[in-house]
Amino acid sequence: MQYTEIMVRYGELSTKGKNRRNFIDRLGHNVRQSLHQFKNLEIKAQRDRMHIKLNGEDAQAVMDRLSQVFGIQNFSPSIRVERDIEAVKEMATKMVAEYYEPGMTFKINTRRSDHNYAYDTNEMNDMLGGHILETVPGIKVKMKNPDLLLRVEVRLNGIYLSFGKIDGAGGLPVGTAGKGMLMLSGGIDSPVAGYMAMKRGVEIEMVHFFSPPYTSEKALNKAKELTAKLTPYAGSIQFLEVPFTEIQETIKENVPEGYLMTIQRRFMLRLSVALAEKRNALAIFNGEALGQVASQTLESMVAINDVTTMPVLRPVLSLDKNEIIDIAKKIDTFELSIMPFEDCCTIFAPPAPKTRPKLDKARHYESRLDVEGLMERALAGVKVTRVQVNDEFLNEKKDEFAGLL
């Protein structure tokens, strides 16, 4: 079946009164970004629906992408025919016949946005239903829970026929709930935290700490690749890499082993907050879950969170590891996350970090360091990359390989 367009129904935003325009604009923007590689699409975000004209693009590929964009309740691939009732009848039969199996029931559901059309809703239902009963032998009508529900929509520029609804990702359009910074390590949890933040409409920017030569280029590329995995939900994401070598070396030299982790994390949070302020973000997100590892106790959070009053939000805080892994698999970050590259969290991990660090001690040990200077130099070295849908970082030789395959 050659679909001609996809009709998108908005999610929760339908109920959001005044903000509606803003939401729809934002969703339109996100959808355009997410589908940027399909050059022939025509996307119109209207007040009640969004219409995506395919102009020959592959419907399935477009829908796969679309199902990841937040703020969409559901969508239906549809076929446009001229406003000639005979053409509509013919196409209706064709579509029903394609899916019909013996014993199935059907229903026609007509909706008119153009009320000047020659036939009204009931007449349309009658005519088309009758035609299908005549042309598809054995099929029966059923009003409640039919097997096949053919939707017919009369619009000014044509009549649209569609089957079924495909669930969208739900949630709110990314960007409608402000911006936050996500501390992205490369592990399993932080991409999931980012996904959950975006689901509720938050635009996120990635903050990734890297420590050459202790961590490899691969670890950095892995973090970027993880970012790319999350772009379909948002359109594109800014990736900030923060040089962390000097800070880690200095901490290692001057801080007792049990507090290495705590002080390190205090710096990470401080840097993230500084970046958030500079880039007009309102909160920090991270992948901390309670009790997973030694550093993720409430005591530890107290000792780390001490450096800022900006909200530090932890979307996966109360999830079990298995629940986090399930989401990671769903958003396809799991396999990447478990690739075994050293990252800045593991490389200086002490054999026995304090599970209940004391806040005053953390402050005390930190006071030996030139916090201002270290921060300044790290921030001066920040590099920003815009990561787009389908960007690849781990396998940059792709083109070189093309001839071989």
Add this chain to the structure above:
Amino acid sequence: MIYFDNSATTQIDPTVLESYQIVSQKIWGNPSSLHKLGETAFNLLEQARQQIADLMKVNSDEIYFTSGGTEGDNWAVKGTAIEKQNYGKHIISTEIEHPAVLNSLKQLEKMGYEVTYLPVNEAGFVQVADVEKALRPDTILVSVMAVNNEIGSIQPIREIGDILQAYPKVHFHVDAVQAIGKGLAAVLQHERIDILTFSGHKFHAPRGSGFIYLKKGRKLAPLLSGGGQEKNYRSGTEHVAADVSLAKALRIILDQEQSKVEQQQVIKEKIYQHLKNKSKVTIFSDITSNYASHILCFAIQGVRGETIVHAFENHDIYISTTSACSSKKNIAAGTLKAMGVPEAIATSAVRVSLDEHNTLQEAEVFIDVFDELYEQFKKINS
């Protein structure tokens, strides 16, 4: 030369061979190495895997590289047996499977497994009802080939899959070695299939290349233990050059698959129409869609298969007795025997197997040679 023995093996595609050479010489790092030579090889290997997955419309983590059809069949059968031994030791298969399956089953029988070998009817088809009857609470595996390698009969894989929907714990293995690139995607894409076996050299990839599809969530015990390659399922340093060649060959064979298949069907029909009225000829694979378009199996009464093969060979035409694997063993082919074909006729059977490079002109030459030989054979079989 006319090569009509493509089910035995195919000629390697020159552009595939070129990839093999380039990869062997330039991207020879071990994919498991941490340095960039290894990384490049790893990336290429994974890209090859992704390409195969895309072509097969599955996920890349459902594709495992093997050394070919025999390994794939052994792995599916024995791997299931080992993995699921605590759930039961009963296996269902058919009398017409490839020896890679049958002999694996024989080995398992010696180890205490019980195997039900389903019969086929006189046309070479498994009966779906027989599968249902054979299922038991301790059944762990159903293994049925998609296309029979001797006569080309297409087995009712989808129907068996439908039945197995009610038995979610049973592994369903399909040997698809003769089915790939033959317009049978719909047969192989049934959602109930857990394992599919493929062999590279049947579609112009090098020998020693192959892959299996293993559905996400299904487990097979590894047969090759070692360094943990292929996610610990199939150890051994990856044969990157072969795997890349395989991905390329698969792309090429599936490109315009339908028109290639139609061409083979036309050639098959041409030969079929010519043979069907010969009084001494028995044809085992007809031209309906119940049989693969590339295989035509027939016997000339009173003449041994081997004699026919050599007689054609003298005219530079290459066909085979019913399967390359049993052709040197001077025994009646398994499939024909299972169909109840009398020994005398079964030993007179030969197989013509086509690919997309064969032409109608070749079929005409074949027919002329056939008529000449048919006259000669009258001296011994009338």
